[in-house]
Amino acid sequence: xTATNSSATRSARLGLRATPEQEAVLRRAADVARxxxxxxxxxxxxxxxxxxxxxxxxxxxxxxxxxxxxDLLERPAQDNDGVRDLFARKxxxxxx
Numbered sequence: 001x002t003a004t005n006s007s008a009t010r011s012a013r014l015g016l017r018a019t020p021e022q023e024a025v026l027r028r029a030a031d032v033a034r035x036x037x038x039x040x041x042x043x044x045x046x047x048x049x050x051x052x053x054x055x056x057x058x059x060x061x062x063x064x065x066x067x068x069x070x071d072l073l074e075r076p077a078q079d080n081d082g083v084r085d086l087f088a089r090k091x092x093x094x095x096x
Contacts, residue, residue, distance in 0.1 A: 018026070030040035061069070 026041060027037055030037045033040055035043065
């Protein structure tokens, strides 16, 4: 996912309010980055959003916790009657 896609037509409108100080900082940063204020805000907001979403999939654990997980994953598969029964059933959305 990219923060902005210049070939895509922007049709969604987002509104926000900022203090004069926040606006000044954003405008200055946009100038330094040689971007329009809109591009700078969208890029920054999308990067923060992507990081927030990635944080939901990346979990930091200790070495012991990691090793315990790896040990579980390396164990041989075991028969599971419940799973076998579930997969033997016809899916409700399949035609009768």
